[in-house]
Each structure stands twice: as C-alpha cells, then as structure tokens.
Amino acid sequence: EAQVTQNPRYLITVTGKKLTVTCSQNMNHEYMSWYRQDPGLGLRQIYYSMNVEVTDKGDVPEGYKVSRKEKRNFPLILESPSPNQTSLYFCASSLFPSGGTHEQYFGPGTRLTVT
Amino acid sequence: GQSLEQPSEVTAVEGAIVQINCTYQTSGFYGLSWYQQHDGGAPTFLSYNALDGLEETGRFSSFLSRSDSYGYLLLQELQMKDSASYFCAVLTGGGNKLTFGTGTQLKVEL
Numbered sequence: 001e002a003q004v005t006q007n008p009r010y011l012i013t014v015t016g017k018k019l020t021v022t023c024s025q026n027m028n029h030e031y032m033s034w035y036r037q038d039p040g041l042g043l044r045q046i047y048y049s050m051n052v053e054v055t056d057k058g059d060v061p062e063g064y065k066v067s068r069k070e071k072r073n074f075p076l077i078l079e080s081p082s083p084n085q086t087s088l089y090f091c092a093s094s095l096f097p098s099g100g101t102h103e104q105y106f107g108p109g110t111r112l113t114v115t
Numbered sequence: 116g117q118s119l120e121q122p123s124e125v126t127a128v129e130g131a132i133v134q135i136n137c138t139y140q141t142s143g144f145y146g147l148s149w150y151q152q153h154d155g156g157a158p159t160f161l162s163y164n165a166l167d168g169l170e171e172t173g174r175f176s177s178f179l180s181r182s183d184s185y186g187y188l189l190l191q192e193l194q195m196k197d198s199a200s201y202f203c204a205v206l207t208g209g210g211n212k213l214t215f216g217t218g219t220q221l222k223v224e225l
Contacts, residue, residue, distance in 0.1 A: 031211075033213070035215075040217060041217060042202060042215040042216055042217040042218050043158065043202065043204075043215040044214075044215070045212060045213055045214065048211060048212065050211060056211065058212060059116070059117075059212075059214065090157060090158070092158075100163070100165070101160070101163040102146060102148065102163055102206055102210055102213075103148075103160040103163065104158075104160060104213065105160075106157035106158050106159070107157060108156075108157055109157055
C-alpha cells in the first residue's frame with residue numbers, strides 16, 4: 001500500500017530535550033515536506049526537500065532541522081524543543097515534477113506536546 | 116510573503132451546492148490547490164489549477180482566475196461525509212513551496 005508513515009504518532013516531552021520525528025514514504029517520491037498545523041493558522045510549511053541532500057526552508061523553519069540522506073526518509077529534528085513548538089506535525093511527499101497536479105500525500109500526523 | 120483568505124465556516128444542507136472562495140496575494144504564483152481534512156485526519160488532495168478555468172472531478176470542481184487572484188471550490192450534491200475542513204493552498208517557488216489558507220469548516224446538515 002502506497003503511504004507516508006510518521007513516528008511517533010503522539011509525543012509528550014520536556015523543554016530542551018532533543019527529539020526526532022521520522023517520516024518515510026514508499027512511493028519513490030522525490031519531493032518531501034514537513035508542516036505544522038495550529039488552530040486558526042492552517043498548515044504552515046517548515047522545510048521541504050526536492051531530492052536526496054537537497055533541502056530548503058519553508059515559512060516557519062526556526063527551531064527545526066531536517067536531513068535527506070535517503071530518498072524515502074525525511075526526519076524532522078527539534079534540537080531544543082520549546083513549548084511554542086507544541087503542535088500537530090504532518091509529513092508529505094510528492095512526485096517532482098508531478099505531472100501537473102503537484103498532489104501531496106500526507107502522513108497521519110504527529111501530535112507533539114512540549115512542557 | 117503569501118496570504119490567502121477563505122471563509123472560516125460554511126453551512127449547507129444535504130444535496131445542495133456550496134462554493135468556497137479563496138483569494139490570495141502572492142509573488143511567484145505557480146498554481147492553486149485544494150485539500151480536504153476531516154477531524155483528526157490528514158489532509159487529502161482534491162484538485163489543482165495552474166491555468167484559468169474550471170477543473171471538474173466528480174462532484175467537486177475548482178476554478179481559478181489568475182488575473183483576479185481568486186479561486187473557488189464547488190461541491191455539488193452535498194453528502195454528510197463532505198463535512199470537513201477545506202484548505203486552499205498556493206504553490207510558489209516553481210512548485211516547491213505550498214502555503215495554505217486557514218481553512219473553511221463545512222458543515223452539512225440534513
């Protein structure tokens with residue numbers, strides 16, 4: 001089954017404790033992206049990657065790091081999480097070029113709470 | 116930067132037609148997408164417009180006017196399962212960056 005998986009799905013952590021949220025896709029997509037979703041703000045893009053070793057900032061990259069060492073994986077790293085990073089995080093992937101629609105396939109989401 | 120405006124909430128009855136509008140201000144416009152998100156779920160792709168005009172996919176249609184920086188999603192023959200949030204999103208940066216609106220919550224009533 002074609003899918004994007006994220007782990008963990010739920011995480012409660014404390015301020016300053018480094019964490020990594022993994023994202024993996026099995027569709028051989030070149031493009032991958034991370035978003036955070038907060039009430040009233042919609043989804044905001046954190047980082048994206050057009051291919052292995054190619055990453056770029058989205059609209060809200062502060063406090064986050066990413067890496068793309070393999071095509072299928074795109075982990076999101078919070079080196080020193082703070083309470084304002086409490087949010088629902090989505091990973092997404094897409095063919096690039098996509099053949100026209102730029103359809104992004106989203107993972108199930110990771111709900112992160114930083115206390 | 117990019118900014119998008121869409122209504123926060125729309126209510127309609129089952130079987131009706133509803134239109135969700137989206138206006139945007141952006142540089143480097145590449146295209147306009149629409150996504151659906153049910154409560155507790157992930158966004159799912161509905162449609163994409165790069166050129167002016169109407170795109171139809173089953174009960175859903177999407178329209179774009181690049182000169183007016185405006186688009187809409189049209190949902191026909193509404194069903195209860197269409198109750199969800201709908202997001203317009205602009206593609207910029209050659210198709211690399213996706214900026215979402217704040218979403219429209221659609222409630223379908225009997």
